[in-house]
Amino acid sequence: MSHLTIIEQLDDPEEARQSGRKKIEWARQHMPIMTAVAEEFGAEKPLDGEVIAMAMHVEAKTAVLTEVLAEAGAEVAITGCNPLSTHDDVSAALDANDAITSYAKREVDEEEYYAAIQATLEHDPTVTVDDGGDLVMAIHEDYPELIDSIVGGCEETTTGVHRLRAMDDDGALRYPMFAVNDTPMKRLFDNVHGTGEASLSNIAMTTNLSFAGKTVVVAGYGYCGKGVAMKAKGQNAHVVVTEVEPRSALEAHMEGYEVCPMAEAAEKGDIFVTTTGNRDVIVEEHFERMADGVVLANAGHFNVEINLDELDDLAVSRREVRDGVEEFELDDGRRINVLADGRLVNLASPVAMGHPVEVMDQSFGIQAVCVREMVENGDAYDAGVHDVPDDLDREVAEIKLAAEGVEFDGLSDEQVEYMGSWQHGT
Incomplete structure (x- = not known):
C-alpha cells in the first residue's frame, strides 16, 4: 500500500489498541440491534468473499458496525470521512483485526485525507459504505475501473445523500446506493x-x-x-x-x-x-x-x-x-x-464522542442490513439512489422494540383487507 495504516503511524500502537478496544466493548454492550445482527451475520456469513470500503467517522460505534461486517465474512478497509472525527485508539483497535485495515487518523491535512480514501479503494471493494459521499466521488473520478465490480453501497448522512442525488440527476452515478439517511429509522432518531x-x-x-x-x-x-x-x-x-x-x-x-x-x-x-x-x-x-x-x-x-x-x-x-x-x-x-x-x-471538537450509542445502534443496524441486501439482491437495483426497502427499516425497528421490552399492536386480517381495498364506502 502506498499509504500507511494507523498502526504504522502511532508511537505506541499496543497501548492505543487496548484503549480503543475498551471503547468498542462499552459501545457494543449498549447496542442490542447490532448484537442481534451480529448473531445472524456470524452464523450465516452473508458477506463472505465481499470487500467493503468505508469512509466514516471512525469512533467506537462505527467500529462495532465495521467489526460486524467483518464477522459476516467481509474484508473491510476503512478510513475517516472528516479530518478531525477519528479516534486514533479506536482506529488502532480495528486495524489489529485480521479482517480489517484502518487508514483513519485524526488531524490529517487535505492531501493525507484523500490519500487514505484512495488507500481503501486499492483493496478493490465490491461494496461501499460512505458518510458524506467522498468515497463514491473518488471512485467515479479516480477509480472508474472499480465500478463494474461494485454491487452497490450505502450513504449515511444528509449531505452525502444530497450529493448522490445531484449525481443521479446528472446521470453520473453509475452504481446503486441506498439513501440510508432518508429512511425513518435514521431520520427520526439519529438526525x-x-x-x-x-x-x-x-x-x-x-x-x-x-x-x-x-x-x-x-x-x-x-x-x-x-x-x-x-x-x-x-x-x-x-x-x-x-x-x-x-x-x-x-x-x-x-x-x-x-x-x-x-x-x-x-x-x-x-x-x-x-x-x-x-x-x-x-x-x-x-x-x-x-x-x-x-x-x-x-x-x-x-x-x-x-x-x-x-x-x-x-x-x-x-x-x-x-x-x-x-x-x-x-x-x-x-x-x-x-x-x-x-x-x-x-x-x-476535542471532547467529542459523537451521537449517543443507542441512537447509532439504530442507524448502523440499517447500514448492516442494507449491505446484506445489496450483496444478496444487488441485481434488483439499477444505478442510482434508492430508498431503503421498508421491510428492512421495520426489521430494525422491531429488533429495537424487542430489546427494549416494548410490545405493540398488529393489524387483524380484516384491518389489512380494509386498508388495502378501495371498495369500502360509507
Whole structure:
C-alpha cells in the first residue's frame, strides 16, 4: 500500500489498541440491534468473499458496525470521512483485526485525507459504505475501473445523500446506493435526537457554558435542526430559527420558535448552530452584527457553513482560548468564538464522542442490513439512489422494540383487507 495504516503511524500502537478496544466493548454492550445482527451475520456469513470500503467517522460505534461486517465474512478497509472525527485508539483497535485495515487518523491535512480514501479503494471493494459521499466521488473520478465490480453501497448522512442525488440527476452515478439517511429509522432518531443531543452536549463540554437563559440560533429546520432546537428549548434556552424554505419556516413558527432572517438573528444570538448542509450560512454581514463573546458551531457535515475566510479577514487577531475554541477578535474589540474549526461540533471538537450509542445502534443496524441486501439482491437495483426497502427499516425497528421490552399492536386480517381495498364506502 502506498499509504500507511494507523498502526504504522502511532508511537505506541499496543497501548492505543487496548484503549480503543475498551471503547468498542462499552459501545457494543449498549447496542442490542447490532448484537442481534451480529448473531445472524456470524452464523450465516452473508458477506463472505465481499470487500467493503468505508469512509466514516471512525469512533467506537462505527467500529462495532465495521467489526460486524467483518464477522459476516467481509474484508473491510476503512478510513475517516472528516479530518478531525477519528479516534486514533479506536482506529488502532480495528486495524489489529485480521479482517480489517484502518487508514483513519485524526488531524490529517487535505492531501493525507484523500490519500487514505484512495488507500481503501486499492483493496478493490465490491461494496461501499460512505458518510458524506467522498468515497463514491473518488471512485467515479479516480477509480472508474472499480465500478463494474461494485454491487452497490450505502450513504449515511444528509449531505452525502444530497450529493448522490445531484449525481443521479446528472446521470453520473453509475452504481446503486441506498439513501440510508432518508429512511425513518435514521431520520427520526439519529438526525433528530442524535444530532440534537450530541451537538449541544459537545458545545457545553467544549465551552463549559450553559444554555439556560441564552438565545440559541439554529440555522435550518430540517430533521437535524429540529433536534437541536428541541433539545436547546429543553435546556431553557430561547430558540430562534432561520430558514430559506417557507414550509419549514412555517413549521418552526407553528411549533413555537421565533423565526427570522439570519441578518436579524445575528443581533440576537448568544450561540449559533448551523445544520443546513449548505455553504455560507453565516457570513461577513452577520459577523458584523454579532455581540461580543458569541459562540459559533456547525452541526453540518462539511466546514463550509460558517465562512471562516471572511471572519479571518475581519479579525485583527485570532487565538485558541480553550481546546477546540478559537477566538477571532475584531477591530472594535468584539470577540467571536468558533468551535472545532467550523467542522461538525458533535464529532470534531476535542471532547467529542459523537451521537449517543443507542441512537447509532439504530442507524448502523440499517447500514448492516442494507449491505446484506445489496450483496444478496444487488441485481434488483439499477444505478442510482434508492430508498431503503421498508421491510428492512421495520426489521430494525422491531429488533429495537424487542430489546427494549416494548410490545405493540398488529393489524387483524380484516384491518389489512380494509386498508388495502378501495371498495369500502360509507
